[in-house]
Amino acid sequence: MNKxxxxxxxxxxxxxxxxxxxxxxxILESLDLDVPRGSFAALMGPSGSGxxxxxxxxxxxxxxxxxxxxxxxxxxxxLSEARLAKFRASSVGFIFQSYNxxxxxxAAENVELPLLLAPVAxxxxxxxxxxxxxxxxxxxxxxxxxRQLSGGQEQRVAIARAIVNDPLLLVADExxxxxxxxxxxxxxxxxxxxxxxxxxxxxxxxxxxxxxxRAGVIHHLDKGRLSVEAHGEVHA
Amino acid sequence: xxxxxxxxxxxxxNKVRTSLTLLGVAVAVVTFLLLRxxxxxxxxxxxxxxxxxxxxxxxxxxxxxxxxxYIEDIRAMPGVKASTYCNWFGGKDPKHEREFFGxxxxxxxxxxxxxxxxxxxxxxxxxKADRTGAIIGESLAHVMGWKVGEVVNLETGIYPADTPWTFxxxxxxxxxxxxxxxxxxxxxWDYLNQALPEARRDTIGWTISRVDDPARTAEIGVAIDRAFxxxxxxxxxxxxxxxxxxFLAGFSAVLHAFDAxxxxxxxxxxxxxxxxxxxxxxxxxxxxxxxxxIGFMPAHLRWFVVGEAGVLGLFGGxxxxxxxxxxxxxxxxxxxxxxxxNIFPVFRLPFGxxxxxxxxxxxxxxxxxxxxxxxxxxxxxxxxxxxxx
Ligand SMILES: Nc1ncnc2c1ncn2[C@@H]1O[C@H](COP(=O)(O)OP(=O)(O)O)[C@@H](O)[C@H]1O
Ligand SMILES: [Mg+2]
Numbered sequence: 155m156n157k158x159x160x161x162x163x164x165x166x167x168x169x170x171x172x173x174x175x176x177x178x179x180x181i182l183e184s185l186d187l188d189v190p191r192g193s194f195a196a197l198m199g200p201s202g203s204g205x206x207x208x209x210x211x212x213x214x215x216x217x218x219x220x221x222x223x224x225x226x227x228x229x230x231x232x233l234s235e236a237r238l239a240k241f242r243a244s245s246v247g248f249i250f251q252s253y254n255x256x257x258x259x260x261a262a263e264n265v266e267l268p269l270l271l272a273p274v275a276x277x278x279x280x281x282x283x284x285x286x287x288x289x290x291x292x293x294x295x296x297x298x299x300x301r302q303l304s305g306g307q308e309q310r311v312a313i314a315r316a317i318v319n320d321p322l323l324l325v326a327d328e329x330x331x332x333x334x335x336x337x338x339x340x341x342x343x344x345x346x347x348x349x350x351x352x353x354x355x356x357x358x359x360x361x362x363x364x365x366x367x368r369a370g371v372i373h374h375l376d377k378g379r380l381s382v383e384a385h386g387e388v389h390a
Numbered sequence: 391x392x393x394x395x396x397x398x399x400x401x402x403x404n405k406v407r408t409s410l411t412l413l414g415v416a417v418a419v420v421t422f423l424l425l426r427x428x429x430x431x432x433x434x435x436x437x438x439x440x441x442x443x444x445x446x447x448x449x450x451x452x453x454x455x456x457x458x459x460y461i462e463d464i465r466a467m468p469g470v471k472a473s474t475y476c477n478w479f480g481g482k483d484p485k486h487e488r489e490f491f492g493x494x495x496x497x498x499x500x501x502x503x504x505x506x507x508x509x510x511x512x513x514x515x516x517x518k519a520d521r522t523g524a525i526i527g528e529s530l531a532h533v534m535g536w537k538v539g540e541v542v543n544l545e546t547g548i549y550p551a552d553t554p555w556t557f558x559x560x561x562x563x564x565x566x567x568x569x570x571x572x573x574x575x576x577x578x579w580d581y582l583n584q585a586l587p588e589a590r591r592d593t594i595g596w597t598i599s600r601v602d603d604p605a606r607t608a609e610i611g612v613a614i615d616r617a618f619x620x621x622x623x624x625x626x627x628x629x630x631x632x633x634x635x636x637f638l639a640g641f642s643a644v645l646h647a648f649d650a651x652x653x654x655x656x657x658x659x660x661x662x663x664x665x666x667x668x669x670x671x672x673x674x675x676x677x678x679x680x681x682x683x684i685g686f687m688p689a690h691l692r693w694f695v696v697g698e699a700g701v702l703g704l705f706g707g708x709x710x711x712x713x714x715x716x717x718x719x720x721x722x723x724x725x726x727x728x729x730x731x732n733i734f735p736v737f738r739l740p741f742g743x744x745x746x747x748x749x750x751x752x753x754x755x756x757x758x759x760x761x762x763x764x765x766x767x768x769x770x771x772x773x774x775x776x777x778x779x
Contacts, residue, residue, distance in 0.1 A: 243685025254680040258399035263391040268684050
């Protein structure tokens with residue numbers, strides 16, 4: 155299932171510059187990146203190195219200044235805003251550092267949220283949300299509101315929301331950044347399971363080496379350049 | 391869960407703020423409706439006035455009577471269709487000393503001329519057959535607890551008598567127009583006249599005439615007054631409509647001011663709604679960014695914000711109407727009609743203004759949300775999400 159030539163994400167010559175105060179700031183410079191389908195990749199690097207910027211490009215939240223982004227055969231750098239939104243709705247699951255659940259919705263309703271964009275009947279939406287919550291082990295917290303959950307539980311609801319529409323790709327931006335060690339380990343184990351058992355392709359930004367160690371491959375981003383580190387090695 | 395229920399949940403998120411906003415909108419709507427009711431009450435009388443009716447009275451004052459024979463001259467005037475006459479009685483029921491109601495001794499044709507005061511044919515016949523019969527307004531019957539067939543005694547300083555004046559209620563009249571008094575007491579002019587000493591007989595307080603052509607009412611009034619110009623008693627004829635219109639002209643500045651205040655209140659309502667919506671949108675920047683990341687479109691967020699404002703306007707408006715209705719229709723309206731009936735004969739919530747207030751609350755809520763909706767739709771997703779980290 156994990157053929158080396160089966161590349162889900164293919165970045166070529168990705169450059170991202172920001173205009174700030176009249177001068178342009180080059181955050182990413184001619185990056186190439188291949189992420190095989192079904193892999194679990196970590197993205198590390200110093201703060202401000204452009205990890206989130208790169209993740210946002212892959213997830214279709216932002217567009218590169220130059221270069222091409224191919225996700226599962228689709229050139230998303232060329233899509234219109236509307237098409238890009240559709241791409242995100244159908245193909246990407248987002249996991250944020252601060253969970254970003256809607257406080258007015260219950261766990262089950264938060265998980266249902268992405269399905270409102272798909273032609274899915276209400277009862278089916280409910281059923282799929284329950285299934286996703288069962289996957290993350292929160293079937294007994296369906297009707298709890300986010301404020302009634304612990305940080306780790308909130309993040310698990312967010313993961314359920316990310317997988318509910320069965321996306322090609324999960325992107326996680328420092329998913330354990332706000333969690334204690336134990337909750338963080340649970341989240342990482344859950345991501346591992348999603349990767350191994352459900353074959354989800356995952357890209358995770360982190361600056362925690364222990365978290366990165368769970369991934370199959372670690373990419374380092376520094377001064378606009380990427381370098382790869384094989385599993386298990388310490389920093390180059 | 392649906393997008394609508396999500397929008398509804400958002401309204402309930404900050405209950406204190408939502409309640410205060412609803413209350414603010416409601417107060418604005420109540421004030422608006424109060425102003426519209428005052429304006430309608432003031433101008434309404436003129437609209438209700440029968441345009442084909444003339445009142446002829448003594449040129450100097452109402453209190454001075456006209457000779458009874460004038461009625462024959464007026465009835466003979468070209469253009470006059472029917473004419474009736476009344477005298478002011480000014481009595482009180484000794485058992486209800488504090489109840490004030492008008493009593494009029496009228497000619498039997500009265501109810502033909504005053505078609506807004508309707509009596510059933512049977513009761514009218516019974517009234518005409520009884521020399522001491524009386525017809526009373528439905529409200530008066532209700533307030534005094536008088537029933538048809540009941541005997542009522544009245545005392546008056548204007549027409550002193552050894553024994554109280556005795557009447558038998560023979561029927562009630564129903565007012566088909568709301569500005570017509572519903573608490574009057576009518577009895578036969580002949581009964582009064584025959585009981586008076588010789589010297590006071592055969593006088594009438596005023597006459598009420600209906601004319602053939604409403605367009606010529608004023609003209610006929612002038613003709614009537616001219617006919618009595620060289621007699622010992624001169625008259626003044628006024629048609630109901632011009633009388634009310636000339637009365638209103640003096641108030642036009644006030645009415646314009648009320649219109650201006652009404653507009654100001656609508657503006658305040660818009661600002662209240664706009665402020666609440668803008669605050670809600672600003673607080674939810676990150677939630678909107680999350681929704682956009684998940685795949686919601688700017689149009690979704692725009693509808694979200696606008697819909698929320700519309701619902702807020704609708705509920706605020708409905709609350710305002712719910713408060714205004716018993717306040718104006720029940721308490722204030724009844725009080726003013728009973729105690730200041732000459733200025734506000736009909737102090738009632740105008741239906742059109744009520745519908746307009748509701749519609750405006752929704753429309754202005756939507757208008758107030760347009761700018762915040764644009765802000766929500768234009769949330770820069772990556773920037774908003776970065777602020778979280
Ligand atoms: N919209 C923007 N305008 C200007 N500079 C930006 C913008 N977004 C990000 N940056 C800058 O780009 C750099 C990389 O940001 P980011 O990708 O968030 O880094 P990381 O996630 O690795 O900490 C930072 O220096 C940041 O200030
Ligand atoms: Mg970052």
